[in-house]
Amino acid sequence: MIFTDPLFLFVFLPIALAVFYAIAYYRGKNAALAVLFVASVLFYIPFGTVSAILLVLALAVNFSVAAMIHFMQDGSRGRLWIYISGQAYNFVTLCYFKYKIVTLIFGPSADLGVDIAGLAIPAGISFYTFQGAAFLADAYSREKNVTQFLGKLETPKSILAAFCRYGAFVSFFPQLIIGPITYLSEFNPQIQSKRFLRLNPIDLAVGLTFISIGMFKKVVVADNLAPTVDIVFGAADIGANISPIQAWIGALAYMAQLYFDFSGYSDMALGLARMFGIRLPINFFSPFKANGFIDYYRRWHMTLTRVIARFLYTPLSVAGTRYSMFNRLAPLPAHLLSLWIPMLINFQIIGLWHGALWTFCVFGLMHGTFIALETEIRASKWYKSFKKTTSPLIVGSIERAVFFLPLLLSLAMFRAESVSGGFHLYSQMFGFAFDARSLFNMREPVMTLMAAFFIIYCCPNSVELMRKYRPAIMTYENKSYGLSILRGLWRPGWVQASYISILVIASLYYVSRQPPFLYQGF
Amino acid sequence: MLMAAGLITTIYLALAAVVIAVDPYNVYRWGAHPRVEADVTLRDLVIDWIDVAAKDPAFNTFLIGSSVTQMYTPENTQEFLGPDEHMINLSYGGPRPRDRDLVLNQLIESDTVDHVILTFDWTYIRDPDVTNIYFPTFLYDDDIANDLRMVNFPTIRTAFDIIAGKDLYTHPDPASYQRYVDQMYERFQSPEEMAKIDSTVERYRSQIGRSSGKDCDSFHAINDQLVPDLKALSDKGVKVDVMIPIFSYAFYYVRRDDISPTVLDEMMIARRCLVDAASDLPNVSIYAFDDDPAVAGDLANFREIGHVYDPGVLRKFISAISTGSHRLTRDNFPSYERAVRSEVENYHTTNTYLDMVRALPETEHASSTSRTS
Numbered sequence: 001m002i003f004t005d006p007l008f009l010f011v012f013l014p015i016a017l018a019v020f021y022a023i024a025y026y027r028g029k030n031a032a033l034a035v036l037f038v039a040s041v042l043f044y045i046p047f048g049t050v051s052a053i054l055l056v057l058a059l060a061v062n063f064s065v066a067a068m069i070h071f072m073q074d075g076s077r078g079r080l081w082i083y084i085s086g087q088a089y090n091f092v093t094l095c096y097f098k099y100k101i102v103t104l105i106f107g108p109s110a111d112l113g114v115d116i117a118g119l120a121i122p123a124g125i126s127f128y129t130f131q132g133a134a135f136l137a138d139a140y141s142r143e144k145n146v147t148q149f150l151g152k153l154e155t156p157k158s159i160l161a162a163f164c165r166y167g168a169f170v171s172f173f174p175q176l177i178i179g180p181i182t183y184l185s186e187f188n189p190q191i192q193s194k195r196f197l198r199l200n201p202i203d204l205a206v207g208l209t210f211i212s213i214g215m216f217k218k219v220v221v222a223d224n225l226a227p228t229v230d231i232v233f234g235a236a237d238i239g240a241n242i243s244p245i246q247a248w249i250g251a252l253a254y255m256a257q258l259y260f261d262f263s264g265y266s267d268m269a270l271g272l273a274r275m276f277g278i279r280l281p282i283n284f285f286s287p288f289k290a291n292g293f294i295d296y297y298r299r300w301h302m303t304l305t306r307v308i309a310r311f312l313y314t315p316l317s318v319a320g321t322r323y324s325m326f327n328r329l330a331p332l333p334a335h336l337l338s339l340w341i342p343m344l345i346n347f348q349i350i351g352l353w354h355g356a357l358w359t360f361c362v363f364g365l366m367h368g369t370f371i372a373l374e375t376e377i378r379a380s381k382w383y384k385s386f387k388k389t390t391s392p393l394i395v396g397s398i399e400r401a402v403f404f405l406p407l408l409l410s411l412a413m414f415r416a417e418s419v420s421g422g423f424h425l426y427s428q429m430f431g432f433a434f435d436a437r438s439l440f441n442m443r444e445p446v447m448t449l450m451a452a453f454f455i456i457y458c459c460p461n462s463v464e465l466m467r468k469y470r471p472a473i474m475t476y477e478n479k480s481y482g483l484s485i486l487r488g489l490w491r492p493g494w495v496q497a498s499y500i501s502i503l504v505i506a507s508l509y510y511v512s513r514q515p516p517f518l519y520q521g522f
Numbered sequence: 523m524l525m526a527a528g529l530i531t532t533i534y535l536a537l538a539a540v541v542i543a544v545d546p547y548n549v550y551r552w553g554a555h556p557r558v559e560a561d562v563t564l565r566d567l568v569i570d571w572i573d574v575a576a577k578d579p580a581f582n583t584f585l586i587g588s589s590v591t592q593m594y595t596p597e598n599t600q601e602f603l604g605p606d607e608h609m610i611n612l613s614y615g616g617p618r619p620r621d622r623d624l625v626l627n628q629l630i631e632s633d634t635v636d637h638v639i640l641t642f643d644w645t646y647i648r649d650p651d652v653t654n655i656y657f658p659t660f661l662y663d664d665d666i667a668n669d670l671r672m673v674n675f676p677t678i679r680t681a682f683d684i685i686a687g688k689d690l691y692t693h694p695d696p697a698s699y700q701r702y703v704d705q706m707y708e709r710f711q712s713p714e715e716m717a718k719i720d721s722t723v724e725r726y727r728s729q730i731g732r733s734s735g736k737d738c739d740s741f742h743a744i745n746d747q748l749v750p751d752l753k754a755l756s757d758k759g760v761k762v763d764v765m766i767p768i769f770s771y772a773f774y775y776v777r778r779d780d781i782s783p784t785v786l787d788e789m790m791i792a793r794r795c796l797v798d799a800a801s802d803l804p805n806v807s808i809y810a811f812d813d814d815p816a817v818a819g820d821l822a823n824f825r826e827i828g829h830v831y832d833p834g835v836l837r838k839f840i841s842a843i844s845t846g847s848h849r850l851t852r853d854n855f856p857s858y859e860r861a862v863r864s865e866v867e868n869y870h871t872t873n874t875y876l877d878m879v880r881a882l883p884e885t886e887h888a889s890s891t892s893r894t895s
Binding site for chain 2: 005006007010011014046201204205208209226227231234235238239240241242435436437439492493494496497498500501504505508509510511512513515
């Protein structure tokens with residue numbers, strides 16, 4: 001099921017909510033979390049029965065490994081090996097089912113192994129695998145929430161209850177397909193709280209508002225830009241002549257489509273979770289208002305950034321720094337080892353996380369280079385003195401102007417159907433094929449684009465709009481940029497309900513058209 | 523806020539219940555059984571009404587085409603195929619393999635079909651899962667869970683129309699389509715447009731004959747969807763006439779920018795594969811006319827490089843079914859393919875209408891231009 005499907009919104013969700021709160025009232029927390037777990041599996045089954053089996057298997061393996069390492073002594077030799085085998089299971093299934101590693105190595109003509117790998121990529125596999133892997137790491141490092149979360153596991157009933165809690169945590173349907181990747185330290189304190197399971201009208205009102213805004217972003221804005229994007233990138237892929245204006249419109253349309261698609265999903269995820277009394281970490285916080293790539297990654301897919309930084313960048317950077325210090329390397333190689341190489345690897349992995357495509361590789365390389373360059377520039381004396389002597393407004397404007405073009409070009413490569421298609425689009429954007437055949441009627445896409453970029457740059461985001469009600473967990477402390485007029489204005493009332501109803505009705509106008517969320521494919 | 527949400531949910535579910543009970547698109551066994559007015563051409567509205575038409579015993583002949591065949595009316599087919607051919611035109615703009623397959627599947631399941639006229643559009647060089655984004659696949663697939671998507675504003679209105687007793691579907695404004703086609707022709711028939719096409723033809727002349735490196739195994743939409751559908755219809759005893767639409771020779775130059783740089787080669791191979799796989803099936807015939815440069819080479823016949831305008835050419839197209847002329851077989855396909863490839867590769871923009879206009883004295887020129895509109 002996808003969030004914008006009427007079956008989900010008008011049938012599944014009301015039933016899930018009613019059963020959850022009824023069971024919570026009569027049977028308590030464990031039973032309510034079991035309801036969430038079962039609802040999440042039911043939500044997932046339409047993506048494929050095999051995918052659902054894989055999900056439950058991943059949950060069972062990770063839960064068993066976490067339980068074992070949790071109850072083993074610290075000095076025990078087997079503990080590390082069990083932990084490694086649990087993480088290996090995550091890594092291997094991801095490589096096998098997402099990256100089709102067997103097909104990559106043996107080619108499509110091999111037999112059984114390839115046939116199984118030939119299944120469609122299980123929806124959300126990257127997300128639930130990363131969440132499971134982070135949980136295992138927490139269990140291995142004896143993070144205090146894990147002990148509380150797992151409980152004593154003395155009887156079959158307590159083991160089943162713990163498994164259902166774990167299942168609800170990892171497969172919680174608002175976050176299952178596209179994230180956010182949540183840490184147990186964010187989830188567990190909420191379900192331990194006395195307020196959890198209390199039906200709070202504010203939770204429902206905030207949740208409904210997020211869902212309405214998110215649905216509008218996805219169904220009305222992003223999906224209306226999609227046809228233009230498909231036409232332009234399809235033409236670029238076959239090396240067609242595209243007029244520069246249409247090439248720019250195509251690239252900008254994708255930028256906006258991706259923004260509203262992911263932002264819409266993220267809003268809906270926050271809203272759905274909030275209706276069950278759970279706050280998820282923020283994954284999306286006005287990323288295009290960022291003043292550079294460093295700021296951008298604190299606002300775009302924030303939970304992936306922090307997982308990769310925790311498990312990859314920080315260990316690599318620390319190892320590089322230590323190696324440089326112990327071996328007394330010169331400043332330049334030391335700098336390369338502690339910053340550039342970890343950064344490039346970090347962004348290469350972020351690129352490849354989206355899939356095994358060369359376009360993602362180039363995208364990762366571009367972002368790694370841009371971030372490393374930005375880090376150097378921001379550390380330079382010249383920049384520091386410029387920042388000190390110039391008005392913050394001017395500095396911010398220049399930073400954003402400089403940031404915009406590399407971001408646009410890198411996202412165009414991210415969307416391109418091939419690397420050559422991406423470079424061809426660049427050549428058309430900066431080319432002179434003004435006599436090229438028009439690929440689409442421009443009036444509607446241009447109007448939609450103008451509205452989209454007005455929202456992106458001039459309006460507060462959903463979290464800012466509802467900040468009075470602490471709508472989510474702050475993944476990073478981000479500054480709010482842009483106009484502040486509407487921030488914190490939202491209150492549950494008839495006026496707001498009318499606005500929200502308009503958004504829902506506008507979205508329902510397009511309800512017959514159901515393109516999946518872009519991040520669903522990653 | 524909660525009341526608004528509750529209200530919207532209640533109203534939506536109530537309307538959904540009405541729509542599903544009324545079944546305005548005739549996808550279920552229950553509900554109303556609306557019908558389509560016999561002499562109506564539905565054009566793009568037809569995507570919602572495939573089942574309505576397929577289950578209506580008033581129709582026995584179905585034209586499954588694209589924007590190229592949207593102008594055909596029931597009278598056109600009766601003129602050439604006889605009064606027993608009760609045709610409904612199920613052509614819609616921009617068909618893609620998956621939705622075309624769904625349409626054919628509805629006809630395979632129908633008991634009223636005697637004759638199918640199908641266009642073999644360029645879309646068959648695409649992958650089988652490519653779908654027209656506006657086509658309501660949820661109405662015709664096997665997944666009942668997604669049927670709630672049909673509950674949109676036009677469907678709700680149609681359901682209430684049926685409740686009010688209006689269960690005969692008709693086109694809201696048949697004249698607007700003719701105006702649209704005429705305006706399209708007028709815009710296309712201009713020296714500036716021809717100059718643009720001419721420049722494209724010359725730019726790509728050296729590349730137009732390039733090999734795509736594809737063979738019959740490359741076209742899954744033909745092998746896995748179209749040919750099995752044709753076999754199923756043939757096995758049911760349904761007469762199937764596959765028409766290869768008349769694209770102008772300029773089409774292969776201009777559309778290489780958005781279809782494929784090797785569009786000519788791919789389309790020729792795809793046609794060859796279709797003829798090899800289906801021309802020997804009982805009741806199945808395949809026709810093509812574009813090896814005639816007087817038809818496909820002259821842009822005066824077109825309202826756009828891929829859309830014939832001349833009514834004479836259109837009539838010729840449909841009359842071939844009754845006479846059996848221009849039929850493609852395994853034997854004559856190589857000469858047909860050679861002719862089309864050669865004509866396209868050696869094409870020079872030709873427009874006899876504009877040539878005639880240029881040759882006229884100034885006063886007649888003006889009156890001739892006004893006549894086209």
